[in-house]
Amino acid sequence: MNGNIISEGDYVVLKKEKNIKVFRVHRQRDVFMDKVRFTLDAAVGHPYGTMFEVKNGKLLKLERISLTEEEVTKKVAGVDNRDLHDLDSNQMLSQDDIEEMKKSGESRERIIEQIVEHSVTFEKKTEYAQAKYIKKKKLKHLMEFRIVKPNARHLCEMYFNKSPAKICHLRGDSLGQILTYGNVKSGMTVGLVDSCQGLVIGAVLERMQGSGKVVSFHPGSGSTTPRPILDMYDFPPDVTEMLHNFPLQQINSFRLETRSSQPVSGSVQQVHSVSDTSIPETGTMVDENTIGDKTMVPNTNEHNATALDNDDAEINTKTELNDSKDAEGAPDDACGLRQDSTVSDTTMDDSGPLSNLDNKRKRKNRKAGGKSEAEHIEDTKKVLLENKLDCLIIASKFHPTPIVMALIDFLAPSRPLVVYSQYKEPLMDCYTQVREKGGFINFHLTETWLRQYQVLPQRTHPVIQMCGASGYLFVCCSIKQT
Amino acid sequence: MNGNIISEGDYVVLKKEKNIKVFRVHRQRDVFMDKVRFTLDAAVGHPYGTMFEVKNGKLLKLERISLTEEEVTKKVAGVDNRDLHDLDSNQMLSQDDIEEMKKSGESRERIIEQIVEHSVTFEKKTEYAQAKYIKKKKLKHLMEFRIVKPNARHLCEMYFNKSPAKICHLRGDSLGQILTYGNVKSGMTVGLVDSCQGLVIGAVLERMQGSGKVVSFHPGSGSTTPRPILDMYDFPPDVTEMLHNFPLQQINSFRLETRSSQPVSGSVQQVHSVSDTSIPETGTMVDENTIGDKTMVPNTNEHNATALDNDDAEINTKTELNDSKDAEGAPDDACGLRQDSTVSDTTMDDSGPLSNLDNKRKRKNRKAGGKSEAEHIEDTKKVLLENKLDCLIIASKFHPTPIVMALIDFLAPSRPLVVYSQYKEPLMDCYTQVREKGGFINFHLTETWLRQYQVLPQRTHPVIQMCGASGYLFVCCSIKQT
Amino acid sequence: MSFVGYKKCVEAGDTVILFLRYGHMHAIRVKEGQTFQTKYGALRHSDLIGCEYGSKIVCPRGYLFILHPTPELWTQNLPHRTQILYSTDISTVTYQLDLKPGSVVVESGTGSASLSHAIIRTIAPTGHLHTFEFHEQRAEKAAEEFEEHGISQFVTVKHRDVCQKGFGLDHVADAVFLDLPVPWNALSSAKQALKKEGGRLCSFSPCIEQVQKTCEILRIMGFEELYTIECLVREFDVRTSSMPIVDLGQSPDVGQVGNQSAAPMKDNLGQADASKMEDTTDSLKKNEQTDAEPQTKKVKTEQSEAMEMGDIADSKGNKNKIDADSASKKPESADAGKRKITFLPASASDLLGKIDNRNFVFKTGVAPSQMPGHTGYLTFASLYPI
């Protein structure tokens, strides 16, 4: 199977300008975008990066990108706006007229041309205003998008645009900085706390591509918490096998253990053998849609209770059912389905039949299954006892200071501590307390200004709206404690 | 006397790119700029805005601005920097050589040409790098500047560049916002607290030009505090007569008075008669140089003690002597004399003989003199009893909350409260407490990004260094209390 | 005189600002017999007449405040005929052009007269504004507004394309402001309009290409001290926020590794409050023990509620009692009675917030997720006498 070809079972990203959605490719399953319903069947077999359009409810490969602004722009254009009057009646085509044209199978070009021709003021607009007008109409009336592979950049952008609260308002440039300042790379051992639904875990795994270890510390006492975004990365098993989980609620007692049994570290078994116990994150996923912004904490416990009592194959399959439902649901939610709730219902309803492929995939990933939650945690403990962390990354909804204080002793000397927070004050607290505790140097507390530009002939300027909130980053470097 | 002609006794601004200094024009008195000594005698009689140069220690009107970058740029220029090597020996003229040329009376153009000719790498530099090189050399080796009138913009820029701590890091754009959000205009009654050495008081007076009243609340118990920057505005008497002073240390007891004697306000004498008691600020000025950054608070008390005991004409003259010394000292200090301390001493020493003009001016301003400090304060009380404030402006080194709480009752309904602080936290405190107290709406806490651009052919970009700290502004609007 | 001088009470013909709540305002002109529909119900203009500015006005379904107009409030509420300048740019323009009472200013285009009102405020009563607009309707509307606002004596409005026909002014202005698509075409006439002793000029352009061309021509024409800037305002939402303290589990060795979540600053206590600190630690410990394993779920639920409620926005413009304990008032929280607000003074960190019922509670000024990213470039220049 060529990794560059859209295949059944893949998670795929649909990009239509700022509107980004993730779906899993299932034959004959409806998906929705901009209130338009279609299936992804026709996408299978095309390479990633292909442009598609939806026409009369059918997905088609777009042979040629629809006419550009320049092509439509009429020769007649106004010099400035001195003769323009603001009136509602400037467009003579009604929305109904336009919908009628679409239904009658009118070509995209023709629809846009019609809209332009029925604009009373179009000819008086300046050339640039004409181009802007056409672009707006195209985006509104044409259903053209590209299908690309999920990665940290697309997933972060999707969530940041649609549900920033779910990812602690972590902006792409800040995520990039976390990875850079954490010196994340192949072969290292990373410790992290991710309250961003798995976005950061995924971004770290992506930068390691199967070599190294990642220990994710999660709130609660169970083996893991739901991380819907992590699933969307669609990692192959060798990548997800790097991931180990550890419940923060056991961290204090574990630290005490390690203190009394320090020399143990040499005697534990080789950690590589631990890897095939993993991929618990898909198994433990719960219905994201019903929770909404309420986050995973309470539900974790619900789930953990279940998992503890019923740790067998049958339950695993049942969980997969839920999982697959969520795999649809969660992305949709993130893609702003709450805005068009009718669609949301439909998507929820069609979670019934699970494709064989889907099941097979999951089974394969979990072939070593059957390990108890306690065993999983013991395995992770071995990783922590074997390896000092090469970096510690915290991007959490929880107050960072106590977490940092509990985990910094696991960090090797001369390694980065990277803490992200939406708020400045908790980070200043963390900064202050880490400095007071000692053992760290080279303190930095930063925020980032990200400024986007429109670069067009004679119309270059920063974009009119910007995001003023990058969140804050606290970075420092551990030293050897004497 | 034409206000647009540089005259003896005027405060004048010397602008040489970012280097700005204020001097008072005295015949045969040395001033220093960029370690060059000269007198301003030759400037008298020229209109403001004239460009001067110092050549062989003499001030001359600059007939034509020295050759521009484009003029010097040689025809031969490199395409890029692939052949450039970084070496110390790229410039073959030594600093001594250049000084020698200057002393020998070589023309400016010739000196710059020589420097260019002796640059090994000049021809290999790109055209743009050549222009940049020449500009740098010109600024370094030529003493060309413009003399302009002092105003809020120049004075704020001068202090912000050289001694920002003295003006609470108040950046020009923030000062502009204070005036705008305060709706400062002719004819209104303004209350303000200015820890910026009179910069803000002056900016407010400038926007009122003699019509209206300004009540400056100052720390301590005396009639005023030193405000060296206010003097530099060089306001005519009708402007300074708008200014009334009130010591914050008496505010609580005054508030109690007003509470018990509310109907008094109608019975006090017409406030206009108060105006000729004023201009205490020049009389009470103390030596800025000896205090440095230590601010005015302790010294106020020193001075006030004197003023209380010796309120007669003789003392006034004595104070003027000090004043005139400061008038030199303070501006010099602000102009970065601390960098070249030798100069500072010289300037300090020559404060002996006071020009007649100087004395006359001062006398005229204080012709109504002889009023006691207590009387001054009583006069200001009458202003406060007569007029509710049309705006309240706080730009203070003190924690703003208690000051705001003590003064907001003097504000009329539907008027702006504008509080500036270098720090965000005290302003958030102020914001929170004003809201809790009630009586205000439309709360805004802001900071400003000021971005400067280099706009040159093929070299347009934001400037490489920017000021990241605008300070913070808290603005809200009073309502009628029921 | 409403825009250049304050008055106490509303009269017929006044333009007043109705302030409903933060970000919800209207500018209306008071006319006897008329009614204005607000979201709080109908408001009879006649009810406003005679009211003191700043008064609270009760409407059928709420109340609002009646504010004295200022150029800044007008800018926020004026009818948009064009893109307008907002107060951040306006204050920069006013400041950088050295405007003050008595200044003579030339402006083009008038646009929606947002900047014009602010200029007139600053230069009145002794200065004058000459404003030019190439769109006839707009020029007429602006003149009407100046009349209504009692400021027409300080301004002359002309319908004219200054790029083609110039300002027709000879050495009268202290400052010129240009907001034109092709400002360079007006520069020669602008120079002519400036006083012989010199003056200041500002050109506002949204696109950098306009700035590049303008600067090029400004230099050629002998303008100096070119200074191009952008000014962006970032407004903070001041609120009490909180982040939950994660459960790190219990450890018999409390003093060593345990309980760091509850008392991370224990080692750094000031002497005066050490005893109080101990109380705090105790009370948290008690809570923990009561809510141990079997009840974990409940504790968690509260935590996530707190997370939900994390941003207790002090809704703008309304007094809002900070109720740090509001979470406990939810019916689900059975153990509300057990709670206690705990302070951890003494450490540097208590300057940043406090630990309250396993939440770190702090005041913060939240940067906006959306803010103005660009309004335009402001290019300033000086003209000096030759």
Added chain:
Amino acid sequence: MSFVGYKKCVEAGDTVILFLRYGHMHAIRVKEGQTFQTKYGALRHSDLIGCEYGSKIVCPRGYLFILHPTPELWTQNLPHRTQILYSTDISTVTYQLDLKPGSVVVESGTGSASLSHAIIRTIAPTGHLHTFEFHEQRAEKAAEEFEEHGISQFVTVKHRDVCQKGFGLDHVADAVFLDLPVPWNALSSAKQALKKEGGRLCSFSPCIEQVQKTCEILRIMGFEELYTIECLVREFDVRTSSMPIVDLGQSPDVGQVGNQSAAPMKDNLGQADASKMEDTTDSLKKNEQTDAEPQTKKVKTEQSEAMEMGDIADSKGNKNKIDADSASKKPESADAGKRKITFLPASASDLLGKIDNRNFVFKTGVAPSQMPGHTGYLTFASLYPI
């Protein structure tokens, strides 16, 4: 392997970072027998060998830490042969180009190899960097550094003017990075270098004119999703700061108008701490009475000292005990003994700081008066399969 993998101890030949204090670092290559002069005195290289990374090294006149090199530390300490990219831009480039282990990247120019090190870190051990530099010395020096840093197997350095001669690469790259004076001349060759299934491109330019031209050509050549940004980092100095409380004088009517300076939040007390609050008010009142009129001057002196000391910067990189009472230790303050740290809990405001001896003491992150205002514009674009 020092730049792509951590190791525990320093060996001869390693490049190590000497951290003296915040902002004072050096990168040195450890060679037996050599000595490096620091401001703390001479450091013998041989003393470093065998030391664990992160260790404290004692020098004749101070101590320093020896840190493991990372691309970020290298960027801060490398020898500048050109303007370099710093970590904020580097992280954006790496992120936006979707780099990961296995990526094949093309870069020109190599410059001082600041970005190159970061790229290699991210794409190793399975990816490869092709880097091109038109300045011969620089290309040689970069190759040398890669060798010294144990990463030469991941990179090919070529001395070549790619604008004239192209990259000479056919459909091998996942991403192309350009930092060239005339980047548009390299775009055709860059397109040729990108894989047939598509890839990402980034062009870094300091001037907007370069960006305008680059975008124009990128569009013509079929690149899509053009995205031009600037990324500026703003670093905060975290410190304990204070502002003095001004003396508003005394008033017999303390509860009404008086004492607001000391207890402005009195009305909003939480029930639990009302008693404590009363104490506070009392103690401040006592102070005030003692320091009344005759002693005013002394009180003032202290205030201005506090103002001077306002910024008790926690000097970076050093532990710094917050000594809130340090002002009172000055000999001039005779009444130091009388002082008491006072807390005003309960109001929302105590989340922001505390009143301590007539100062409002708070933690703050101070924005820098000077910060990077511009590095360059980053233009990203995607190439998709046709």
